[in-house]
Amino acid sequence: AQSVSQHNHHVILSEAASLELGCNYSYGGTVNLFWYVQYPGQHLQLLLKYFSGDPLVKGIKGFEAEFIKSKFSFNLRKPSVQWSDTAEYFCAVRGISGGYQKVTFGTGTKLQVIP
């Protein structure tokens, strides 16, 4: 069964600091990977996704993530955070080997950016 681990539950940063949120998954085959964000009072929305190709993917609002297959990781990064990045971030994975599996989400990381 596939699973997703987000090791940081709550992160507090000052504006302009760099961000890296960890995401590790367990699944033996090919996967599609996602990062979603939930801003306060808003719906979950897609930040970025990886299906295949260049393992470094860029998303909205200056976010990027790198898929490292050997480490089963898909960490989210941003060089300089802003107060408006305060939100909860969810990593998600879907195994696609042998047919589409269910989408599994991590437990989320709450990011608080201090002005």
Add this chain to the structure above:
Amino acid sequence: KAGVTQTPRYLIKTRGQQVTLSCSPISGHRSVSWYQQTPGQGLQFLFEYFSETQRNKGNFPGRFSGRQFSNSRSEMNVSTLELGDSALYLCASSPGLAGGSEQFFGPGTRLTVL
């Protein structure tokens, strides 16, 4: 294009009752997935429907059921409610199967079981 809509937005029920939640996907989307969101647990997958067929099911008891209609609208039913069912229930739609494309989430239905 209108987004994913969920009704009702808030529900208060008592233990033992049953509840039905509704989700209208984005026009043209054929996949609807349901998730339970609770603090500390993140999003727990309930089930996914595609073209009126349940494609995947999460690890929830049989009290949780769902269906999808020919117009892609979906309903989720929870029978014999328990206190632990209190949560935000999210619906997400996508053009194809959920993991093959972006999912678009609705605002959720906040269920409180007393």
